[in-house]
Amino acid sequence: MPVNCAGFITARDHFVIALDKATLLARIGDFANLKSTDAAIRAKYFAGYGSAKYPDGDSRGWKVPEARRHVAADWMVDWPRPEVMRHMFSEHALALSTSRSVEIGVFEHVFCSRLPLGHHTVSLKEVNYVFPLYLLSDEDAQHSLALRAEREPNFATAFLKAVSTTLNVAQKGPHGMPDGLTPEAIFHYAYAVLHAPSYRSRYAEFLKSDFPRLPLTGHLDLFRALARLGAELTALHLLESPKLANLITEFIGSRIPDVEKVSWSKNTVWLDKAQTTGFKGVREEVWNFHIGGYQVCEKWLKDRKGRTLSKDDIAHYQKIVVALSETIRLMKEIDEVIAQHGGWPWAFKSVGVRGTESQPFLKAAESAATYVAGEGKEP
Numbered sequence: 001m002p003v004n005c006a007g008f009i010t011a012r013d014h015f016v017i018a019l020d021k022a023t024l025l026a027r028i029g030d031f032a033n034l035k036s037t038d039a040a041i042r043a044k045y046f047a048g049y050g051s052a053k054y055p056d057g058d059s060r061g062w063k064v065p066e067a068r069r070h071v072a073a074d075w076m077v078d079w080p081r082p083e084v085m086r087h088m089f090s091e092h093a094l095a096l097s098t099s100r101s102v103e104i105g106v107f108e109h110v111f112c113s114r115l116p117l118g119h120h121t122v123s124l125k126e127v128n129y130v131f132p133l134y135l136l137s138d139e140d141a142q143h144s145l146a147l148r149a150e151r152e153p154n155f156a157t158a159f160l161k162a163v164s165t166t167l168n169v170a171q172k173g174p175h176g177m178p179d180g181l182t183p184e185a186i187f188h189y190a191y192a193v194l195h196a197p198s199y200r201s202r203y204a205e206f207l208k209s210d211f212p213r214l215p216l217t218g219h220l221d222l223f224r225a226l227a228r229l230g231a232e233l234t235a236l237h238l239l240e241s242p243k244l245a246n247l248i249t250e251f252i253g254s255r256i257p258d259v260e261k262v263s264w265s266k267n268t269v270w271l272d273k274a275q276t277t278g279f280k281g282v283r284e285e286v287w288n289f290h291i292g293g294y295q296v297c298e299k300w301l302k303d304r305k306g307r308t309l310s311k312d313d314i315a316h317y318q319k320i321v322v323a324l325s326e327t328i329r330l331m332k333e334i335d336e337v338i339a340q341h342g343g344w345p346w347a348f349k350s351v352g353v354r355g356t357e358s359q360p361f362l363k364a365a366e367s368a369a370t371y372v373a374g375e376g377k378e379p
Contacts, residue, residue, distance in 0.1 A: 092133075092134050094133040095132045101126055105293065195334060221341075236330075253277025258272070
């Protein structure tokens with residue numbers, strides 16, 4: 001996916017990020033209202049945010065008075081990355097996000113989005129990169145929302161040829177796509193492989209130092225099975241899956257739930273110190289599940305500490321729990337499907353004589369994996 005970059009970078013997050021649109025718009029409107037003095041704005045929004053060199057809120061390259069004059073026409077993003085993020089404004093927008101290395105923990109650093117992504121959306125310490133599935137033309141990308149934009153898949157020519165050759169499928173589709181395959185199918189196949197527990201453990205050392213690499217299979221039935229599972233994962237992570245309607249938790253306790261202290265015990269996520277209010281029915285493996293550097297069930301609530309959860313907030317959190325529970329199930333199923341086709345590495349070689357590698361990467365990666373593991377030879 002040759003068009004990619006690190007996620008956009010923000011600064012002064014306490015000011016430019018809010019949990020709801022109305023709060024943010026009111027704040028920005030107040031900031032841009034020149035009837036208020038610069039001193040009043042500094043005191044209200046930037047007290048304590050500065051250094052001895054500059055007034056509160058200012059830095060070497062950013063000054064409150066100048067920013068206030070420009071904010072009506074420009075957003076407060078330090079590095080917006082328009083060369084990539086412009087492709088995320090269409091009804092078909094979809095992107096993969098992952099990191100180039102893993103500094104903390106193990107590789108869990110992959111997610112998807114239909115919206116522009118920041119540089120730490122998935123990763124905690126590492127920078128995550130954004131890979132849009134579709135590219136808009138320059139003309140369409142200038143519109144704020146390109147609903148019927150012309151688009152082409154963001155796949156390198158050599159990659160599409162490799163997919164076609166490995167699967168023994170002719171390149172008859174538009175933009176050189178393998179016959180019978182859609183860009184979404186390839187995206188979903190990749191998404192499934194990157195969520196395979198066996199892939200993550202087998203290449204754990206390799207994944208610490210570079211982007212995750214995608215092994216290709218010569219089994220069309222395996223490709224389609226993984227693409228199907230990857231499509232389910234994608235729908236869950238975008239909160240678009242119909243399965244999210246089947247709630248597995250019950251909200252118990254106060255009718256005015258304030259997020260005070262987040263904890264877990266007895267299959268319940270508690271919101272208060274006394275453990276009287278919370279979400280009952282959250283299994284321990286769901287509570288502990290991480291995406292990148294974040295423990296999802298905990299972080300979502302901790303970000304709302306001191307707030308009262310609305311009915312929509314409660315419903316949203318319950319959907320998150322379903323999505324994580326289903327993700328755990330699907331990750332196990334992905335490994336089972338790979339095992340049914342011979343497991344690693346055989347499931348990801350061209351159909352034919354065993355021992356013949358289909359991709360240079362797989363050969364190199366397998367060597368790295370086996371020698372790192374101390375095996376000294378291919379299993």
